[in-house]
Amino acid sequence: MQNAAQITTTHCEHKLRDADATKLKLVNAALLAFSTRGYDASSTRSIETEAGVKRGLINYHYGSKEALWKAAADHLMSMTERDLGTALETVKQMDEDARLYFFVRAYVAFCAKHPELNRLMIQEGMAHDWRLAWLLERSVRPWYEQVCRIFNQAAELGVAPKMDDHHFYYALTGAATLIFSNAAEARALSGKNPLDPDAVEAHANAVADLFTSIRNPI
Amino acid sequence: MQNAAQITTTHCEHKLRDADATKLKLVNAALLAFSTRGYDASSTRSIETEAGVKRGLINYHYGSKEALWKAAADHLMSMTERDLGTALETVKQMDEDARLYFFVRAYVAFCAKHPELNRLMIQEGMAHDWRLAWLLERSVRPWYEQVCRIFNQAAELGVAPKMDDHHFYYALTGAATLIFSNAAEARALSGKNPLDPDAVEAHANAVADLFTSIRNPI
C-alpha cells in the first residue's frame, strides 16, 4: 500500500479520486438515511441508490453496514465539533455575562443548518445499543460537559435560569432542536418552512431569551 | 354477524374475551415497537413475539401491518386526549394568571408517564408520509391549537414569554419531552433514571418556571 502511493500514476490518481468521491457520496446518503429513517429501516441497497453509486460498493468500501454507520456518524461528529468548537471559541472572547446568550444562539443556528445531528441523536437515544454507546463515548459526553460548564458559569453570575444543569441541558436541547428535527410536522402545522433563515432567526431569539436571564445583552 | 351476537353462549363469550385480550396485547406491543424502533424497522413477527401471541394473529385480527399501526396510534391518541383533556378542564378552573404554569406541569407529568407519545411523534414527524398525515389529522392539529390558545391567553395577561405561539409550541414541546423520549441517553449521561418521580418533578418545575413569567403562583 505504501509502495502504491509512491509509484502514483495519473491512472492511479484518477482511481483514488473516484474512490474518495464514491465514499463521500455514500457517507452523505447514509447520514440522511440513518438520521431520518433510522438504522434498521435503512437498507444498504437504498443508500447506494440514493447515493447514485452501483450496488455492492458499500461492502466494497466499508465492509459492512455497521462500518458505514460508524463512518457516517464520525463524519457528522467531526463537522459538529469543528463548527461548534469555533463557536465556543468566539463566545469565550465575549463578556462573561453574554456568553450563555450567544452560545445558545450559535447552537440553534447550527442545529438548523444540520438537522441530521439531532435526528440521529433522537433515533439512537431511545434504546441502549452499540450505536448509542458509540455516540456517547465519541461525542455526547464531552459535549454535555461543555454545555454544563457554560451553564454553571452563567449560573454563578446569576444570568442563567434556576435549575439543575442536567435539566438545563435537556430543556435547552429539546427547545432548540425539535422544530428543526421535526421540520416536516412543523411545516405542515404552520405552513412555513422552519429551516428558512427568518424562522431560524426567530427561533434562535426565542430560545436564547428563554434560557438566559438577561434580555438584551451588549 | 349480528345474529352471532344475539345467540351468545358462554363459549362465544370466552372466545370474545380471548380475542380482546389478544388485540390488547398486540396493540401494546405494537406501540412500544413503533414508537421506539420506528414503523419500518418493526416487523410484525417481532411484535407478535413480544406480545406473546402466536404468529399470524396480526393479519388475522387487523388484516395488515398498516391497520395495526393505525389501531395502536388511535389507542395512544384516545388515551392522551382523555388524560390531557381532564388536565385542561382542571386548569380552566384556576386563576387566569396561573393557568399556563399548571398546564405546563400537567403536560410534563403526562409526557413522563407516556414517553411513547413523544417517541412516536418524533419518529413520524421527520418525514412527510401517510402516518404523519394521519397523526396531524387525528390529533396533532387540534392539540396544537389548544396549546396556542392557552399561550395566547397568558400572553395577553403578560405571564407568557415574548415570542410567536408557533415557536412557543415547539420550544415547550421539545424542552418538556426530550429528557423522557431519550431516556436511555439521559440515564447514561447522569446515572439517574429521568422517569423516576423525583426527576420528573424536578423537570416539571424547571420547565414550568422557564415557560411562565410568574415564578411562584398561588
Add this chain to the structure above:
DNA sequence: GTCTATAATTAGATAGAC
C-alpha cells in the same frame, strides 16, 4: 474500481386445516 451471481435470512401476506 465495477458488475454479476448467489447464498442465507427475513419480511408481509394468504390460504386452509383444526
Add this chain to the structure above:
DNA sequence: GTCTATCTAATTATAGAC
C-alpha cells in the same frame, strides 16, 4: 380463535469475473 405451510419480495453479505 388458533396454527401451519407457503408465496413473493427484499435484506446483508460473499466470491469471482472483468
